[in-house]
Amino acid sequence: MKGKIRTGVLVGILSISLVTPLQAHAYQEPTDYVHMKTSNMVVYSAYGAKINASEKGDTFSIKATIVNNRQPLEIEIFKNGKDGILKQVAKKGVMEPVAYRDLGDRVIATIHNSAELKFVNPPPIYFRDTDNSVYSSYISTLAERGIVQGRTADYFGVNDSLTRAQFSALLARAFSFQPVQATQFKDINAKKSWYGGYVGALHSLGIIKGKSQNLFDPNGKITRQQAILMLGRTLDAVDFVQEEFVSLPYQDSFNLQEEALHHTQTLYAIGALHDNMNLLPNQTITRGEFAKMLAVSLEAAGRL
Known part of the structure; x- marks a missing residue:
């Protein structure tokens, strides 16, 4: 496919x-x-x-x-x-x-x-918590390229959650988007925040939205459905088209709205999502899960 x-x-x-x-x-x-x-x-x-x-x-x-x-x-x-x-x-x-x-x-x-x-030639990277993880190869690939970093020098945090600010930085840096200042959100300091340019880049492309018109909520946690939506929109923004689809295995996929369903089908077709019986879209996504989604999407788009 x-x-x-x-x-x-x-x-x-x-x-x-x-x-x-x-x-x-x-x-x-x-x-x-x-x-x-x-x-x-x-x-x-x-x-x-x-x-x-x-x-x-x-x-x-x-x-x-x-x-x-x-x-x-x-x-x-x-x-x-x-x-x-x-x-x-x-x-x-x-x-x-x-x-x-x-x-x-x-x-x-x-x-x-x-x-x-x-x-x-960056120094070798070793995360002690990824050896037995199903996401180990994806994390290693992204870490080698400098796209992801560990919580510490030797600890990645496979099962830890991602904030909206962290997610924005990962996505924008992975696709090499040009930073754009996010002046529309009152809870982002355009001059001092380390993530404002990444949020602005994604917002300018229609990939990410605020919690409201003027608030971004940088410390809010990212759910699996939100990650799918934003990664799917990113693939749209770089003109990726998935031509073949297969049926989703998720018993709870009927809960997905039209846009979320479309992007779920795309990411599942390229192998970025798991094969479990339930997607659990409202569950917080882990750093390991997103590493797999991101690595597979970058490769599908010809950027890895």
Whole structure:
């Protein structure tokens, strides 16, 4: 069962590159979409963005006129001997995750903002509470990319809950959305909160809503149904389409409203949800559960 991305020409071109391995300096010249290339990088835009791309040492720099988070850039970087994890340099030199899939000799990254990218070798990560967890591989994959972090250096908190602020940060960082200040919510300090830009990014895309028009409730807990809704809306926002569906196994799925039911069907079809008899949509979601949902969704959308 496969989904697809609604980006026509761009995906068509990239799919060619997936079939025929490319070498630096030896790829087919693009002709019908905006692009710019350097020695080891090609930057694509299906939206006509003006692009300025450059390499200096081990840093890949991309500057572009991106209007909003619905107009991503696709960046193809040939490794040419480089190893490690691709990350982006945030303010003050802090390394942040970037959405990308690794194709062996190169990576295909997706960004929604101008960025500086580097391959880095982070220290090994070990969480003592994930060894016997069914979510262990998903947590390890996301942690290696820097998308999730533990409650402490060696404790992930598999069965712990997520707040609305934490959930927003995880989702926005995982998909490399450009931060947008959330000025509409009175309970978010736009200047001091660490999560305000993530909430603003998701809100601008229609992914997340407040508890009311002016209140976000950052410390409120996320339920399984809310997680499904927001992750499903995220897949819609990045133009993912699931073409095939199977019947849901959940006896309590009749309680789901139309939008929630649709996104539940999508996430179940791509393998992001469990096969238990009941979904228990109003039960608080755990960090382990969401790690699986997020990792599978990123892979389905071509961002992991």
